[in-house]
Amino acid sequence: MTIKRRIAKEVKIGNVTIGGKNPVAIQSMTKVPTKNYREVINQIQRLQKCGCAIVRVAVLDEEDAHAIREIKNAIRIPIVADIHFNWKLAVCAIKAGADKIRLNPGNIYKKNEVKEIVNLAREYAIPLRVGLNSGSIPKIFRYNAKLRPPLKLVRAALDYIKILEDLHFTDIVVSLKCSNVLDTLEAYQLIAKKCDYPLHLGLTATGYSEVGKIKSAIALGVLLSQGIGDTMRVSLTDEPEEEVKVAKYILSSLCLAGDSPEIISCPACGRTEVDIEKIVNELQSKLSAFSLQPSAKPVKLAVMGCVVNGPGEAEDADLAIAFGKNEGLLYKNAKPLKKVPIARAVDELIKEWEKACQKK
Ligand code: SF4
Structure with missing residues (x-):
């Protein structure tokens, strides 16, 4: 819509x-x-x-x-x-x-x-x-x-x-x-x-x-x-x-914020092996520091707690990361891009997000 x-x-x-x-x-x-x-x-x-x-x-x-x-x-x-x-x-x-x-x-x-x-x-x-x-x-x-x-x-x-x-x-x-x-x-x-x-x-x-x-x-x-x-x-x-x-x-x-990213994240459950809340908080706070220009299409970022449901649930996101025990799998336009260590996950996601913003 x-x-x-x-x-x-x-x-x-x-x-x-x-x-x-x-x-x-x-x-x-x-x-x-x-x-x-x-x-x-x-x-x-x-x-x-x-x-x-x-x-x-x-x-x-x-x-x-x-x-x-x-x-x-x-x-x-x-x-x-x-x-x-x-x-x-x-x-x-x-x-x-x-x-x-x-x-x-x-x-x-x-x-x-x-x-x-x-x-x-x-x-x-x-x-x-x-x-x-x-x-x-x-x-x-x-x-x-x-x-x-x-x-x-x-x-x-x-x-x-x-x-x-x-x-x-x-x-x-x-x-x-x-x-x-x-x-x-x-x-x-x-x-x-x-x-x-x-x-x-x-x-x-x-x-x-x-x-x-x-x-x-x-x-x-x-x-x-x-x-x-x-x-x-x-x-x-x-x-x-x-x-x-x-x-x-x-x-x-409502996708009315220009380049301002929309973050979607899973609520976490018994399958989650990382601290999703901490990761999402870090991502939100780092993204808030960016000053953005309005553009036609905002970027959607997904942070998912497991590799079982994560990729599927994140399919409509431009960028997504689904976490396993020791690392996350980064997806771009629903296709796997690379594996990243948990400690680097937020920065890698932001790096890809910046690239995605520049292309628009
Ligand atoms: S994405 Fe995985 S960890 Fe997150 S709520 Fe769904 S099943 Fe649980």
Whole structure:
């Protein structure tokens, strides 16, 4: 099965373009006050290293907004200012160099205020995200008993989009985040049919990290498999790098991660004679250090615990290794390539993977 992506309008956020046929851009958000810019820079540099394409920072006051200038000088990915309640902070953030502004229609909605932001965003050529959240839906929709939560979000988003379009502003990204998986699915599926703006996928308030990862994998995975989504943030009560890691796993599971490899491994059983978990962990951690370019066909790597079932189970992988007692048999396109000692197995697999990537 191949995914037929919804082709959204292209929107440029700094040096990253989303929408159209561009890869789904992974986002995260820093988790310290933005005014503590040295800490923020440190966090963003770690995020850059692990594959984050866009970062968002919370702007609570003018000091936070001004810090964007310092931060931008030290990072290479676009920065988004997250603004609530006070429209003037959006103005400060744009002037400080923010590459995009997230506005919450639930708390910045007065037309004259939105107009000020739009005028400046147009002047600085930056997009605005209409960032709806189930916890702060505009009152006019929040208390409408006739509307179920996903419909409230969609109606509120369309209402806000209309305000922007009436101002002849179309550099728009939309998000409709709920904490509930089914509501999130419905909201995004509906908005995807109602407009052609790029969609920022995400859930909000996902709870315990492990549960949040599963909820995100289900909600974002289903939407992406339906071709919906141009950028994504996996919101976790965890380190920001963890958010990026999970986003990458979701994308690579759906073959949407470019050259990012998909690792398949057997669960191990009584036949296993090597420590599969240790080998897979080593492989994953070494591969995470590579910075990859998007390409048409990702490489699938299989790590199997025995030579009885391993080769058969790994047949649809580009590269596979099946372990015996003292060595592994390396397969390329389902054909045996060579025997490798267990201690060299991960490095040999990576060497072949690099060759496979270069050929594409
Ligand atoms: S590949 Fe071999 S070791 Fe792994 S689960 Fe299957 S039978 Fe067991």
